[in-house]
Amino acid sequence: MIRIDCPFCGVRDHSEFSYGGDGSIEYPALDGSMQDWHDAVFMRENICGVQTETWQHSSGCRMWLLIERDTMTHEIHSVKPAHAGIAKVLEAEK
């Protein structure tokens, strides 16, 4: 069991959370090129080592988190709230 230190709820088992995916993806503008959207949607760096990824505390505060986790050892290096990439896209839309 991985234990995740949720900034809002404290340390909880990972079974309370839902794994999102690669948190380093920068989504292009909505009218961005087909190639940029293809790369964002389909292509992955698939890091073996420390990667930034999104998790949602779905059985807790329901906040989305950005977590730095080692994909080989499962050690967690940092946890912080919010999906910066999506936030940026939404910001740009305003």
Added chain:
Amino acid sequence: MTRFSAWSVFWNGLTAQRGWGRQWRDPEPKAHYDVVIVGGGIHGLATAYYLAKNHGVQNIAVLEKGWIGGGNAGRNTTIVRSNYARPGNREFYEHSLRMWENLSHELNYNVMFSQRSHIALLHSPAAMDRAARNYNTMRLTGTPDAEIWGLEQLRKTVPHLNYDTHARFPILGAAVQKRAGTARHDAVAWGYARAADQLGVDILQQCEVTGVVRKGAKLASLQTSRGEISANKVGFAVAGNSTRLWQMAELGKLPIETHKLQAFVSEPLKPLLDQVVVFGIGGAHFYISQSDKGGMVFGGDLDWYKSYAQRGNLPIVQDTAEAAMSILPCLGRVKLLRHWSGVMDMSMDGAPFICKTPLDNLYLNAGWNYGGFKASPASGWYFADLIAHDRPAKVIENHDLKRFERGVNLDERGAGPDPKLHG
């Protein structure tokens, strides 16, 4: 090398089994090969075998970082089926199933292929309709053994499932493929290794690729733990770690994430289950069969987060046990013997890649998701064909890395571009 036959088994029985030699050589690596396949799993070994047999390539090596059959070849639930409905998938997997039917004979090695039928349980009228559509498609496109069973026939065949009408998901029927079944996974790896070795393929174990040397748009050589090896053509067949090799060759990103999938085996029981039974609805996913030794072999969902670690987590153990109890309550007091985990290439549409790459002499075989074991004979067949002729066969024309750019998805489940959802 002694060929296996009824006579050789009989004779060795009379002579204290002293007549058996090594099944394959343990050669020293040469500096250069015509074709090098990286990955000594079933896909890699099958590719080497068909390159030598179908295409007459003489000078082939298979590089394996551990021992052959020690990766995902030995970490699956050994299910073989071809119940696919999408074009591209159905021809490919049906070809594979037809190869399985003759594999023991082809390799002169008993792979214990047992066509005991694959029974996918259905729990709602909508699921029955969807299965009928898919299985009708199969019947119309060359898979004659697809059937939809009602409750009566199912009860007669597998009487000890949980048929309680008050169950959370009552069983209404099943989609059945009768030629599907199981095989002995180690035997398949060993059989291909032995047959490839007889055709002169060098199987180099404990030979890990540590670097890729490029020369322009070509792959010049591979740095390995047993020295540098150059080759005219190189094939990667290292599902689970495809990205790591891909990035050693500085080729950037792949439409693949690495996830781990667990499997389980119970203590041996007397004959209990004579089919492969699959239960999948809502949050549950469960598939079970009984091995020839009597152990119940079963698996469930992947671990839900990306991982390269070949060890499973405990919530999935519980999850799988709950699914087992809801469908086969008679397993309640059976002890789990062991569980293990393998890392898989989960692709963006749940379908594999057998294709050319941006490098002229590099070929990729990757992205096998949950289904690599059953695919291995056809995977080797078509990958060998691709490497030999430098063009994809018609069947695998959409198994390339560019299919998403063309808007082509071989997404059997319709789950969308989220690798962990392609169960």
